[in-house]
Amino acid sequence: MRSFERFEWLPDDAYLKEPDGTRVPRKLDKSSWLARRGVDLLLVNQREDGGWDDSNYDFGGTDSLPNVYVSGTALAAIGLMEWRDVDPNRIDGAVENALNYLLDESNIAAKDRNEIVWAHAYRLIFFEHYLRYSGAKRKKEARTKAIEVVKTLSDLQLESGAWRHEYPNPFATASVVHALFRIKDAKVPTGKKIVDKAAKALATTRGDDGTFSYGMPGRRSRGRSRGAAVEAAAGRMPTCELALLMAGQSSQERLRHALDASFKHHGLLEAIRKYDDHADRYGNGGFFFWYDLYGRTEAIERVKDTSKREGYRKKMLQIVLDLPEIDGGFVDSHELGKTYGTAMGLICLKAALPTGQ
Numbered sequence: 001m002r003s004f005e006r007f008e009w010l011p012d013d014a015y016l017k018e019p020d021g022t023r024v025p026r027k028l029d030k031s032s033w034l035a036r037r038g039v040d041l042l043l044v045n046q047r048e049d050g051g052w053d054d055s056n057y058d059f060g061g062t063d064s065l066p067n068v069y070v071s072g073t074a075l076a077a078i079g080l081m082e083w084r085d086v087d088p089n090r091i092d093g094a095v096e097n098a099l100n101y102l103l104d105e106s107n108i109a110a111k112d113r114n115e116i117v118w119a120h121a122y123r124l125i126f127f128e129h130y131l132r133y134s135g136a137k138r139k140k141e142a143r144t145k146a147i148e149v150v151k152t153l154s155d156l157q158l159e160s161g162a163w164r165h166e167y168p169n170p171f172a173t174a175s176v177v178h179a180l181f182r183i184k185d186a187k188v189p190t191g192k193k194i195v196d197k198a199a200k201a202l203a204t205t206r207g208d209d210g211t212f213s214y215g216m217p218g219r220r221s222r223g224r225s226r227g228a229a230v231e232a233a234a235g236r237m238p239t240c241e242l243a244l245l246m247a248g249q250s251s252q253e254r255l256r257h258a259l260d261a262s263f264k265h266h267g268l269l270e271a272i273r274k275y276d277d278h279a280d281r282y283g284n285g286g287f288f289f290w291y292d293l294y295g296r297t298e299a300i301e302r303v304k305d306t307s308k309r310e311g312y313r314k315k316m317l318q319i320v321l322d323l324p325e326i327d328g329g330f331v332d333s334h335e336l337g338k339t340y341g342t343a344m345g346l347i348c349l350k351a352a353l354p355t356g357q
Contacts, residue, residue: 002054003045003338006327011037014326021274025322031353034321037328038346039086042076043094045339050097051107052076055337057287059114059166066109067119072340073101074122079343081129082350092135099138102126103145114166117156117176120149124179131186146188150180154194160216161201168216170205171236171291173198174243178298181246199247202240210257212240214283232282234265239295242302252304259303262296263315276335289332290344293319297351317352320345 014024026034046052051073058065077098080091101107102123109116127146130136153176158168165172177198180190205213211233237258244250272279275286297316303309323330323345330345331338 002056003041003329003342004334006041010326011328022326023322024324024326026324026328028317028321031321031349034324034328034349035083035346036086038330038342038349039080039083039091041327041329041342042080042339042346043087043090046076046094046097050094050099050101052339054339055335057115057333057335057337061114063109064112064115066107067112067115070102070107070119071115071122072337072343073098074119074126075343075347076339077102078122078126078129079346081133081135082347084133084135088135092137095130095133095135096137098126099130099142103141113164117153117163117165117172120153120156121172121176121179123149124153124183127188128179128182128186143186143188146183146186150183150188150190153180154191157194157197158201161197161199162216163198169214170202170212170216170240171295173202174236174240174295177202177243177246178239178295195247199244199249202244202247203249206240206244210237210241210254210261212236229282230261231265231268232284234261235269235284235288235292236295238262238299239292242295242299245302255299255303256305256308259296259299259312262292263312266319273332274334276333285333287333287336290330290336290341290348293348294344297348301351313352313354316348320349320352 013026016024042052045054051069053069055068055072057068077095080094084091108119124146127142130142131139136142157163160168162168162173163176177195180195184190201216204217207228209230211228211230213228214232238255241250241255241258245255268280268282268284269289269292272284272286273289278285300309300312300316303312325331329338329342331341
């Protein structure tokens, strides 16, 4: 079923007079309902082994799918942890089962070099959440595995300082930097050299206008070897700029510039959200939609100016509330799947809501 079918009556608000597809925008007062729907979707689709395997994103080949499943499992479990108050007992059990899956190296396709970086980066982010999770029962095991994953990511780092996702690129590199800094906040040692090398590589892809190329130097991005047209780069700008900020190579001003660009050109991402490839003349792809929104969410939380941060949160909240599917779940690329989209939607929704909701 791949999580797209729900054998139940549709919600009362699902019947729109002139729908533009399967999307049904919701209001702020529906946020708790959306959380419950999303949590339920994730819980009922978790497999007996603790994982979520409904994605069929196999651009790198089917041998990379195990790493896609690990990535999706980490994100689904993070989404559940963010909404523990919806159903603490069921969520705690699901998170522990997910931990079993994420600790088990037999679930990793170690020889894959296309999607493996996501498996390790998102596992680290899961472990950081788990180590501060009130329902966690095995923090020592999670910490031990996190140390191992940091070492593995260090071994996977290219001589240039970058990491690869099918090819070396700034956004995968930035995501690893995010993961390393998150797990460092959890008192897991990461080392300075690995981050300094990554920041140096990432800086070579940033144009004077704050845009980032799609690939590393030597892989031209829409005719440019450094930076890119802002319409092509806006989605990844917050992710990449945040990584440089974490590494001490950026500023609050640059971060806000990246966020402003991402909001200004958000419509380009929305237009191709459900397309399973690069779609428009700028090379934007549907499979980057929730990835970019997640990076934007992370960047917003690092904005120091309280007024500006709250302003960005309000914009993000409106975007997320406009995106639910007819049943209350979330999706972008159908290849990535509905549990992935719902996990990302839950994470972004929680971060964007006013404190206490």
